[in-house]
Amino acid sequence: MIELVSAERCIACDKCVKVCPTNVFDRGPDGVPLLSRREDCQTCFQCEANCPVDALFVAPVTHPLPDDRAVRDERHLDRTGLLGSYRRHIGWGHGRTPGALRAVGPRLPAPDGRPPAPPITS
Ligand code: SF4
Ligand code: SF4
Numbered sequence: 001m002i003e004l005v006s007a008e009r010c011i012a013c014d015k016c017v018k019v020c021p022t023n024v025f026d027r028g029p030d031g032v033p034l035l036s037r038r039e040d041c042q043t044c045f046q047c048e049a050n051c052p053v054d055a056l057f058v059a060p061v062t063h064p065l066p067d068d069r070a071v072r073d074e075r076h077l078d079r080t081g082l083l084g085s086y087r088r089h090i091g092w093g094h095g096r097t098p099g100a101l102r103a104v105g106p107r108l109p110a111p112d113g114r115p116p117a118p119p120i121t122s
Contacts (some may be wrong), residue, residue, distance in 0.1 A: 002041045002058050004072045006083060007032045009055035016047035018107060038064060045086045052093070055082020 002024060012031025020055040022040040025033035048056040059071050077083045090099035
């Protein structure tokens with residue numbers, strides 16, 4: 001569930017507004033997205049994944065959390081590195097390691113027949 005948009009970080013690029021499959025956001029008067037239809041959030045993380053400045057936080061739960069929870073507190077999210085953490089984890093963003101390189105999968109033999117390398121895990 002989308003929990004927070006950081007007005008401090010947002011650069012009003014509209015990417016989250018456009019990528020959201022359920023039209024949760026409206027562009028606010030200052031360009032910062034408003035959570036106009038938060039109850040329609042599908043917890044798909046696409047807004048957080050696409051935000052170029054890590055201004056969003058989607059909690060990995062399917063219901064809204066109470067306002068007094070730490071995940072609604074921007075200072076807490078900033079301090080703990082949770083803002084934009086999904087995007088960081090999947091490796092989207094300049095200079096980051098693509099998540100596919102850290103994914104766990106079956107061992108595949110090298111093209112030259114050498115034994116498979118150990119899996120890379122995060
Ligand atoms: S998590 Fe998905 S459904 Fe929810 S606001 Fe972000 S893009 Fe929209
Ligand atoms: S994607 Fe990020 S920077 Fe762009 S409008 Fe949304 S919150 Fe703001």
